[in-house]
Amino acid sequence: MKSKNSSRLLLAFLGATALVVAACGSSGESSTTETAAVTADTAVAVDAKPFDGVTLTFGKAPHGEDEKANWEKWLPAFTEKTGIKVELTQVPWDQLEALYTASFASDTPYDVSYQTSTHLTLFGERGAFEDMTPRINGEDFASDLQNFPAGVLGASTYNGKLYGLPFVVGTIAMYANLDMMKSAGVATVPTTEEELVAASKAIMADQKSKGNKDVLGFYTPRTVADYGWYFTLASVHNRGGDFLSADGKTAMMDSKEVKDSAQVAVDMICKDKVQPANGLYNREAAIELFKAGKLAFILDEPSRVKTFKEAALPFAWDIGMPVGYNGKATQFATTGHWAVAAKSKNADAAWEFVKWLSSAEFNATYNQRYAFVPARLDADASGGDEMLARNASWVSVWDGLKTSPKVSQLLDEYAKALEAATSCKTSVDDAFASAQKGATEALAQG
Amino acid sequence: MSQIDQNKVLIDWQELSLTDEEFRRARSRYKLRGLIPVMGFLGPFLLLWSVFLAIPMLWSIWLSFNTGGLIDEAKFVGFDNWSRMLSNDELVRSLKNTAIYVVIAILTVFSLALTIAGLLNSNKRGQNFFKVALYFPLLVPPIMAGMIFFFLTHYDMGIINLVLQATNHEKLNFLGDNPNALLTIVSLEVWRGLGFWVLFFLAGLQSIPSDLIDAAKIDGAGSVRRFRKISLPTLRPLLLFAVIIALIFNFQLFDSVQVLTKGGPVLGTTSVVWFIYKRLFAFQDIGLAYATSVGLLIVVVVLTVAAYGFLGKRSEN
Amino acid sequence: MAEVIIRKLTKTFGDNTVVKSVSLKVEDGEFLVLLGPSGCGKSTILRLIAGLEDVTSGEILINGEIVNFVNPVDRNAAFVFQNYALYPHMTVRKNIAFPLETAKLPKEEVLKTVNEAGRILELEQLMDRLPSQLSGGQRQRVALARAIVRKPVVFLMDEPLSNLDAQLRQQTRIELMELHQRLGITTIYVTHDQIEAMTMGKRIVILKDGELQQIDTPTRTYEKPANTFVARFMGAPPMNLIKGEISLVSGQLEFKGDGFTSSLDYLKMGLTPELILSHKNETVSLGVRPEHIEISSDVLAGELSGVVKFLEPTGADLFVNVAIGEETAVVRCQPKAKIQIGTKVSLKFSSENVQLFGADSWNINTTC
Structure with missing residues (x-):
């Protein structure tokens, strides 16, 4: 009797994953969509507002705790202009993939959703999103399209299909403690890997001589948990390499460029010891170290500019580009897109919403708050801040992640190898040979 | 009336008035009437059970022989997922981690919980305080638990490292090193689960007739011998249940991995369910995820049967 | 040992x-x-x-x-x-x-x-x-x-x-x-x-x-x-207890109950005049076992008497419940005794079978 009960319990647990999908898929959307569609038909007569009365569902992972409140301020303008109502669902980042899977597996997915490069084709190639290419080439978008850099659009296009309109591109800034630099006689923010190591060493020695034994030179995440790949791949690009061939068919995890750049990261932790061992400080803990004046250089997103300024750090600091290699310094990050669900019953209304979201005006509004770089050149989000303006200018050397359906899995392989190598217990060669094997298997699979 | 007539009257009165057929029908109607309320209660459960358990379960098995099937259409691939699963290095590592975790976690939490429950049971004073104190971790909201964890394990400011430093020991890298990370997760889960198991075993210990314990006292058994020879064997059926529940729960190790380590460092804390979660959602490798789910089910069922065989046999009598 | x-x-x-x-x-x-x-x-x-x-x-x-x-x-x-x-x-x-x-x-x-x-x-x-x-x-x-x-x-x-x-x-x-x-x-x-x-x-x-x-x-x-x-507590049915007062009258112990008076030989009960006098003026209880009472239908005035309320035959014995004013006494009789419910009966017992309990419930005979 007991064993029967417990195996039934077991079924419950295993069925749970499937359950989440089933349960989420059936909930959320109400019948308002249906009635709204009818209203929309009758409203066609009114020229200015062809989608009056339509309700769109909108899924978005938040860039800040105040985002929901902000949307409540921003969305009424769109509703007033078009008559389209928007129902926002905030999708938490840590459940993002599960909840998106549930949504796109259902018959009532989010009409419009925010998708990063790692998810755009992951879901898009499985039929979740409509291809936007015809829409962006339409007359109504011609004047906007010219403001999108070709490189940005190119990174988001896969097999000639664009599953979402680029909204923001990420950048990475190197934050530097100018007081510490000055004290150690380091004149300028380092721009090469060698300079960074030397400056870090000089600062640590200088601080040690002043009795501050626990000051560290440099930090950037190298672990899977803290998205090490996000902060490391620029250095691969700087060397002219990548983890995947240009045609997206061959893994290049064991290429010289990948391994050389990883070796630099490894040496900083294991040989030069200017960066603390993995796991001692996670990303947030390291930010706290920088704010406390115990860390000279740290790589992070430009959104920290605002928080650092608000916190009025007790020392002089600045941002700079992450260091380059052999005279070449690129920006690596991912792109955020607006995607329209393939199964949306109000695709045209959704496109209206996407156009509004990606307008220069809204882009500036959004990014004055969240400090990403707008994906279009005519949106100024710096709000007059010199540092943020400098950050925005880095879009000219932007060489971000090229989307592809397997990119999440490939990045996982890369990140695991990077973490293994920077643990100082596995050689770069072994770590990336294993990544090459995993990536090749992943690419070979259907 | 003669004596014989009287007997005849008596025999008439003894004659059955229902035919066999009538009796049979009335009897089954009577039985059915008793079943109606039972079905009334069981029906909704059976419905929920099939909708939420049986059907997803069968669906999972079906998907383990397909590729896709959630967002896109399922495509039958035979045993492809299963062979990929068996040759996946990360899964092998995950299974190893999970097994180590399960063994250490169950052994630790059970021995601690049994000891504490035993001590609490023999000492009534302050029992309620300890019950609440031990149960506390289960009631703490995750965000507070995270803070408590942070204050314990932070490299520079955590209490443990401060103590280690003060006593001239090397500071511990709790989550960045192996096997520390897995052991840290074990400690966290033990901390979270301890209260539950203490209460569980305490309830068990308190259900042991006090006469048995008194008899053992008279027979000269000290507290340790009483616990080992009387309390534990009496708890055996409960222990079997506990082991099976704990096996099932602990094989689901996921939360701490997702929140604390994302499987790192260097795959030191990848668990089977974390592996499944990544494949299912982040990689959309639906087939491999479901094949692994079903595989995990088989492993846990086998272990459950083994546990039952090992612990259950003696209590059968 | x-x-x-x-x-x-x-x-x-x-x-x-x-x-x-x-x-x-x-x-x-x-x-x-x-x-x-x-x-x-x-x-x-x-x-x-x-x-x-x-x-x-x-x-x-x-x-x-x-x-x-x-x-x-x-x-x-x-x-x-x-x-x-x-x-x-x-x-x-x-x-x-x-x-x-x-x-x-x-x-x-x-x-x-x-x-x-x-x-x-x-x-x-x-x-x-x-x-x-x-x-x-x-x-x-x-x-x-x-x-x-x-x-x-x-x-x-x-x-x-x-x-x-x-x-x-x-x-x-x-x-x-x-x-x-x-x-x-x-x-x-x-x-x-x-x-x-x-x-x-x-x-x-x-x-x-x-x-x-x-x-x-x-x-x-x-x-x-x-x-x-x-x-x-000892005995089933238990000892009968009848309330009354005691006094010494012409060398005999006189027990005065509700509507009756019994003369008892205190020497046979193991009592002394001092013990009796020390319990004068208090309500004492007269205790006698069911098997030590004899009942008869000849009732004399001033005798302990009552009305048969009900009978409990147990096979070996017949227990007769007799109502005496507010109280009830149980008498053990031969199983075949001819007694009818409602008849008035007298109850007799001999001094050596009687115990007296003081108002404090303890036996007056302190040697007990």
């Missing part, structure tokens, strides 16, 4: 005093019964002697040694529990061997002792069974076997027969007595069953609300109860 002495033993649980300054002495080899209604503290006294409870105040001596602060096992007392307390996961053999194995005796000795105990209690065929496979009587014998293997100096038995059915109880009672005769171990036996107490005890200790009522032989507790509680 041992003598057990209890001095001013008191036990409190919180605010509740369950044993109140009880003193008694159990002779070496004696079979002493603690008797009383449930909640009278008799089991607690047993558990205090065994060391299962901590004594609040007072002393317990076994063989002249104070054992208050001696571990249960070292008191050398064996305890037989009401529900036997057999270890359910151990076979009969293991159960009996447990105290010996705990004492770390050599294997051969354990085996020998266990077999011997099994033989004494006729358990040879059952040695490999589990307690759940035994009948109530068999479990009882296993519990006894487990108790005797340690060669205790005192047997403490807590209502050991109460879980058995009537027939088995009588049979086991005899077996227990035989075992006691054979082993001669000092035994303290707790029961709430007065028949068991009367048949088994050499002496009976009667308790009520944690207080001693009477320690005496079964016959004395029946014939000369120390107070009205004992008078009512």
